[in-house]
Amino acid sequence: MDPSPPPYTEYVQHGQSREEQVPQYEAATYNQSSGDFKTLQDAMAKFPPTLNGYFEWKMTSTFHLGPTAEQKMFAVTIPASVFGNKPSLILYDGPTKEDPIMATLKSDKWGRIRPVDIALPPRQHGHHTNAIDVQMVPAPSKHVSPTYTFETQGTGKGAGRERFEWRKTQGNEIKELATGHSYGWKLVWLSGLVTSAGGSRNEREMGVASDGTEIVALLAHNAxxxxxxxxxxxxxxxxxxxxxGEVWEILTVTSALHLWYLDFQGATAAAAC
Structure with a gap:
């Protein structure tokens, strides 16, 4: 059986103003040896602009994140009792399990249809000194692929809440991110500015979803x-x-890891049938 998830069906949000415009979008440069990459990396609050997931499942349940195999910057563990009472995913602020915990995600056996809890412990040398708890809420539908939404507090004086949503995608952004990777997830900024440059995949600009929201992160599966x-x-x-800000970056990476693992489980189950 083909383990690939079903094609993503785009949808259009109703009731949103299209009067505000996002700046002209230019596709990101992923060449790590370029000066542009260093400029982007310097702008980030916590993570580099791109990360790969590196695995050695036969040796350990810990895998690593980093821009290259030689730069494994963060460790991630998935305990054997996945979807139990213990955290089902732990992200560390360093390449080993002895490094401080940056985030934990707790799910259950209904991980696809119930909210999951993401907890960020206080970071003494980070941007938040208090513990932060956020829920990622699934919104499955009979007509479109499921989506997962989370909110964060905006940065800056007078900032409000910001809403983001993960959607499945087979769009051009995924193909640009990783050659040979035909599907994955895109994170759109729901409470940000919207544009009239949405529409069908062949018509809209790179970095813009069908409803005009901006794509701010991507996760591409290894086919x-x-x-x-x-x-x-x-x-x-x-x-x-x-x-x-840093909190958003940590939440984005942690939630992306959860979605990857859900798809990995689905692919493994399908291959076993």
């Missing part, structure tokens, strides 16, 4: 489900500027 390099992640557009 072969390689156990050494499982996925490629990238921040995009406004997500590359650092203005959403």
């Amino acid at each position: 072969s489900w390689s156990m050494t390099k499982g996925f490629r992640f990238a921040f995009m557009g406004t997500g590359l500027t650092g203005i959403f």
Whole structure:
């Protein structure tokens, strides 16, 4: 059986003003040796602009995130009792399990249809000194692929709440991010500026969803489900500027890891049938 998720069906949000315009979007440059990459990395609050997932499942349940195999910057663990009472995913602020915990995600056996809890412990040397708890809420539908939404507090004086939504995608942004990767997830900025430049995939600008919302992060699956390099992640557009802050970056990476693992489980189950 083909383990690939079903094609994503775009949808259009109603009741949103199209009067405000986002700046002209230019596709991000992912060449790590370029000066542009260093400029983008300097702008980020916590993570580099792109990350890969590196795995050695036969040796350990811990895998690593980093821009290259030689730069494994963060460790991630998925305990054996996944979807139990313990955290089902732990992200560390360093390449080992001895490094401080940056975020934990707790799910259950209904991880696809119930909210999951993401907890960020206080970071003494980070941007938040208090514990932060956020829910990622699924919104499945009979007519479109499921989506997952979370909110964060905006940065800056007088900032309000910001809403973001993960949607499945097979769009051009995924193809640009990782050659040979045909599907994955895109994170759109729901409470940001919208544009009239949405529409069908062939008509709209790169970095803009069908409803005109801006794409601020991507997760591309490895089409072969390689156990050494499982996925490629990238921040995009406004997500590359650092203005959403460290908390948003941590939530975005943690939630992306959860969605990758849900798809990985689905692919494994399908292959076993």
